Amino acid sequence: MELFALETFLAVAQERSFSRAATRLRRTQPAVSQTIAKLEAELGETLLERSARDGSLTDAGEVLREYAQKLLNLRIEATDALGELRSLHRGRLTLAANEYTSLALLPVLDQFCRTHPRVKVAVQRSLASRIPDEVLAHSVEIGILSFRPEDAALRSIVIYRDELALVVNPRHRLASIGAVSIRQLGEEHFVAHNVPSPQRAKVLEAFQRYKTPLRIDVELPSLEAVRRFVEQGNGVALVPALTVEREVRGGALVRVPVKELQMERKLRLVHRREATLSHAALSFLEMMKHFSETAGEAYCFTPERAG
Numbered sequence: 001m002e003l004f005a006l007e008t009f010l011a012v013a014q015e016r017s018f019s020r021a022a023t024r025l026r027r028t029q030p031a032v033s034q035t036i037a038k039l040e041a042e043l044g045e046t047l048l049e050r051s052a053r054d055g056s057l058t059d060a061g062e063v064l065r066e067y068a069q070k071l072l073n074l075r076i077e078a079t080d081a082l083g084e085l086r087s088l089h090r091g092r093l094t095l096a097a098n099e100y101t102s103l104a105l106l107p108v109l110d111q112f113c114r115t116h117p118r119v120k121v122a123v124q125r126s127l128a129s130r131i132p133d134e135v136l137a138h139s140v141e142i143g144i145l146s147f148r149p150e151d152a153a154l155r156s157i158v159i160y161r162d163e164l165a166l167v168v169n170p171r172h173r174l175a176s177i178g179a180v181s182i183r184q185l186g187e188e189h190f191v192a193h194n195v196p197s198p199q200r201a202k203v204l205e206a207f208q209r210y211k212t213p214l215r216i217d218v219e220l221p222s223l224e225a226v227r228r229f230v231e232q233g234n235g236v237a238l239v240p241a242l243t244v245e246r247e248v249r250g251g252a253l254v255r256v257p258v259k260e261l262q263m264e265r266k267l268r269l270v271h272r273r274e275a276t277l278s279h280a281a282l283s284f285l286e287m288m289k290h291f292s293e294t295a296g297e298a299y300c301f302t303p304e305r306a307g
Contacts, residue, residue: 096144163241190235
């Protein structure tokens with residue numbers, strides 16, 4: 001099975017058309033058809049529904065598409081790695097994170113980009129639940145998660161310890177109170193992030209445990225939107241402390257301790273356990289380790305044992 005044939009197959013699958021795939025690959029349509037026919041003969045499976053006009057894949061085609069993409073990603077990774085051997089001043093660092101976890105990377109990325117200005121850095125925004133699979137599929141080298149991955153093929157390193165924070169506008173009545181209990185929050189109107197997460201589930205369980213209603217009046221699609229809405233004087237919010245550090249320091253928001261909601265959340269860098277990481281990735285990990293030793297506070301560099 002040649003990579004060229006797999007590349008042709010992926011082009012047809014993505015374009016849903018032999019003719020459009022031929023144009024994209026700068027080949028003739030008969031040549032593309034012949035390559036697909038040869039691949040099907042080699043595998044002993046029909047990969048595309050010839051009767052369907054939209055170029056639908058068969059079950060065998062769907063299975064092959066997943067593995068073909070992994071193989072082609074490996075080819076790109078191998079080409080990049082060889083290029084880095086020829087020049088230590090070039091390279092590419094690919095990471096996956098979400099809106100929240102990417103904030104923990106910013107101080108280290110700042111140092112990394114200043115130290116290695118020719119290395120291209122790409123932080124891909126992904127759903128946290130998908131990041132382990134993206135790392136295993138070689139789509140990115142390093143991911144950052146707020147939970148410990150279950151797959152033993154992944155190595156995880158705790159790099160940040162965050163906690164849940166109740167924040168309010170400085171004019172809110174709770175802003176002048178030193179601390180509150182969870183029962184005192186039963187009358188408050190909450191602004192929440194509308195993406196399900198383990199942290200949100202823990203908060204809901206805590207309110208249920210203390211038999212306190214959690215009134216979520218507004219749900220917004222990003223933590224940035226939640227923060228700004230509360231800054232404007234709308235309700236209160238429970239958010240990761242990392243996301244409101246600057247606003248709390250500057251006085252735009254006030255953080256109010258809640259004894260029953262002291263929840264720690266560890267952020268982790270993850271990569272394939274048996275992977276030969278690029279020079280850029282290795283340098284980034286080394287820089288993260290050094291940064292954690294000097295930054296103190298919430299940063300750390302603690303590898304976790306498998307299993």
